[in-house]
Amino acid sequence: MKTSVLAALAALAASAAPLSAETVAVTADRLLDVETGRYVSNPVVVIVDGKVSSVTSGGAVPEGAERIDLAGHTLLPGLIDMHVHLSGRPEYGGYSGLQFTDRFWTAIAVSNARTMLEIGFTTIRNVGDSDYNVAGVDQAIEEGWIIGPRIVNANYALGATGGHCDETFLPPSFEAKSPAVGDSPEELRKRVREQRKYGAEVIKACATGGVFSRNTAPGIQQLSLEELTAIADEAHFWGLKAAAHAHGAPGIKAAIRAGFDTIEHASYADDEAIRLAKERGTFFSMDIFNTEYTLSQGAANGVLEENLAKERALSQAQRDNFRRAHRAGVKMVFASDAAVMPHELVGGQFRVMVEYGMTPLEAIQAATINAAEALGQEGEVGVVKPGAWGDLIAVDGDPLADVGELADVDAVIKGGKRVD
Incomplete structure (x- = not known):
């Protein structure tokens, strides 16, 4: 009986006129x-x-x-932002985010996704998330339940134990640890596979310390060349792109040599790093707009002085190196690091990109054809x-x-x- 009903339904579908x-x-x-x-x-x-x-x-x-x-x-x-964190807001800096339940951040991601679309970014790359919040938001957008951009999602960012992409704010009694940390090439290969298993479309790794973690220095390398090579190779093996968070010159150069497709931040890129990026076609993804917001509003938002001091130390160097890299012919993409600043302000970065050496057309290309190339989606977006x-x-x-x-x-x- 069940078979005959299914056959009848299939015949009805086949005979129906095609939808216009x-x-x-x-x-x-x-x-x-x-x-x-x-x-x-x-x-x-x-x-x-x-x-x-x-x-x-x-x-x-x-x-x-x-x-x-x-x-x-x-x-x-439609514009493309290559460095977004949908499940965060700058208003909750330091420890202030601990007042909320885990699913609060899923709701925040829903709101931020709509905001990014409304301000003109029809495609974004989400490079770092907790609890697979953005994976769920991406699925809900694709199914038509909520409104948002096309998302290329990384899930958790990979890193070293105690490094920028680990949990660094809580005491030992919490035993807090990111599920994506690893301390050998083989461990990190497994982390790549785990993130891909749960929907990652790009793999992000933290090659150096960062501004908004504790007990990490942005200029210091945190993953070895062997570990970075394992991550990039494994990502490429599965057909994924690889993005490296790297502020310091040693980490930038190691990530380029390891085969990463984009370097995030690239704040302290030296002459050799710039030369390597140009030679190998590596994209620089530099967030050069958010510093004014962080330094003017960060303390009121709960950002710790330790983190503000790191931002003050690197912000102008990053902007100067943006100019140098662009002048040298390094391929550049638009990257805001939204969540460090409000998502609704992201479009203001175009002006700063022009201030630091790009023509208006080059800044627009960074958020369109360059970004599409870096995503591997030329001709699609x-x-x-x-x-x-x-x-x-x-x-x-x-x-x-x-x-x-x-x-x-x-x-x-x-x-x-x-x-x-």
Whole structure:
């Protein structure tokens, strides 16, 4: 009986008329081609079932298509932030976050995901999380239960016992330890497999100390070349990219030599590190905007003086080395470290990237085609052309004349659907 019912249902489905494709046409005054830096006037971007079907100048809107008319605006591809922490907020620094239950941070991640999408970041890379909060948020977005960007998620960041990516704030009686720490190449290979098992799409490792941990110095290397090589090799074996948190020059160079795809922060990159990155095509992912927020609001938010002192010591060096790396031709991607500062302020970093040496187009490319390349998603995100996701943003000015326009996005479209 059960078999016959299933067969009948299958026959009914096969005989049903196919559903018509969902077609959307987006029109505006102009579209920035981020690959060439030229504007397309009077663009008509046709999106079918979430993917761009055609891009024309002054073309006809297909009959029956839903039209999103953004007259008076400039269109760009949806933006990409390569260094985000969705399940955190800067308002809860130091020990203040311990007042909440674990699932509080899941709710925070839901809110931050929507915020990142609303300010124009249709794709983000989440590089470090606890309790697999963001893995669940990512699944809920994909299933349509909540609103947010496309997420490339790392789950827990790998590191050494007692290092930046371990639990460093609690006394021994708590026996607090990150489940992703390891102290040998083989242990860390296993950690890679565990994070991939639970949905990681990129592997992050902490090659050096950091600003917001205790008893770690940002400039000091914390994983050996052998350990870093094992992590990168294992990630690549499984078809994943590898990102290295690395402030100090020794850790940066070890991570580049180990084969990591991106270097996060790169604050104290020296001449050799910059040369190695350029030679090997390693991307620098440098968060050069958040320091003003941290130093002005951190103490009130509970950030410890130990951590504020580390931020004061490295912030200008990082900005100066951003300029040097860019001038030398290192490939750069947009990276905010959102959660160190409020997610809603992320777009303000474009202005600082231009202040420290980029042209407006280069800053935009860092958040579009460069980021897509670093993700291994060229042609899928970060561009508006056939085959790419129908992800667009609109601003009312000229972002090539004033990149600050990207801090005030007027409309966001993800997969052909306008975000309210």
